[in-house]
Amino acid sequence: MIVDQPSAMRTSFLALLFLSAFASMAQGQFPTLAGETADGTSVTLPVAKGKKYTIVGMAYGQKAQPLLEAWYEPAYLRFVRGHGLFAGQYDAAVYFVPLFVGVNKSAYEPSIKKFRKTATPEVVDLVLFAKAEADMLRTQLGMTDKDIPYIFVLDATGRIVFRTQGAFTDEKLEAIEEVLLQ
Numbered sequence: 001m002i003v004d005q006p007s008a009m010r011t012s013f014l015a016l017l018f019l020s021a022f023a024s025m026a027q028g029q030f031p032t033l034a035g036e037t038a039d040g041t042s043v044t045l046p047v048a049k050g051k052k053y054t055i056v057g058m059a060y061g062q063k064a065q066p067l068l069e070a071w072y073e074p075a076y077l078r079f080v081r082g083h084g085l086f087a088g089q090y091d092a093a094v095y096f097v098p099l100f101v102g103v104n105k106s107a108y109e110p111s112i113k114k115f116r117k118t119a120t121p122e123v124v125d126l127v128l129f130a131k132a133e134a135d136m137l138r139t140q141l142g143m144t145d146k147d148i149p150y151i152f153v154l155d156a157t158g159r160i161v162f163r164t165q166g167a168f169t170d171e172k173l174e175a176i177e178e179v180l181l182q
Contacts, residue, residue, distance in 0.1 A: 030056070030158045031140045035097060035130030038116045043128050045095065046158030052091040053161075053180055054154040055079060060099035060134055061146030068149035070168040072096055072123045078173060079180070080126070090180050092153075096127050101134040153179050 033045045046054055055075065059068035079090045100108045112129050119127065137143045143150050145165075153162040153176055162179040164172045 028140070028160050030152060030154050030160055031136065033097070033130055033132060035128040036112075037128060038112055038119065038124050043095070045097070045128070046154045047093065049093045051093045052156055053093075054158075055092050055094045055176065056152045056154060057096040057149055058099055058137075058141075058143065058152070059097075059149040060101050060104075060132070060137065060143065061148075062104075063147040064149050065098055067167050068096055068098065071149065071151065072126065073120070074168060074170075074173055075176075076123055076126060078177065080122075090177075092180055094126050096123075097130050098127070099130055099132045099134075099137070101132055101137075105131050151176065 030046045034042065035045070036042050045056060057068055057071050057075070059065050075094055075096075079092050079094050082090065098111065100111070108129065108131060115127065115129075116124075134146070141150065141152070141160075142163075148166045150165045151163065151172070152160050155161050162176065164175060166172075
């Protein structure tokens with residue numbers, strides 16, 4: 001088999017460039033984001049709460065909201081309740097943040113009221129409601145698609161050490177678990 005070396009080198013270079021761009025995006029600092037839980041408790045992210053890591057799931061589009069909600073129970077069971085092979089090994093705070101941006105800010109109060117009535121008690125303290133500027137998030141966090149949720153793992157200093165996006169899968173949950181066990 002004959003390999004075109006310049007073409008192979010160019011492909012390798014582009015792959016390396018892509019990986020380093022993704023790695024640098026994953027290694028940025030998480031911006032300060034203030035919000036409140038359903039009971040009105042103010043929380044400002046990033047927050048370590050004496051934990052080694054903080055997991056933050058965020059969504060800012062209407063289509064992304066149900067996808068973010070699909071993460072609630074599995075993340076709660078794995079990282080808060082400690083179900084699974086490495087139960088009790090996770091040192092992480094977990095927050096899910098439905099963001100209200102632009103004209104959706106008017107839905108903030110009605111959404112909190114609805115959530116208070118319908119939420120599973122175990123998940124209530126994990127959900128943080130926040131108003132934010134979408135442009136800031138797109139720029140600082142690379143959240144370019146409003147139709148999907150974004151999940152970030154932060155270290156105790158607020159540095160992003162891992163990120164994933166999109167619908168919940170067991171593989172994504174396991175990838176987060178690997179980071180937490182390091």
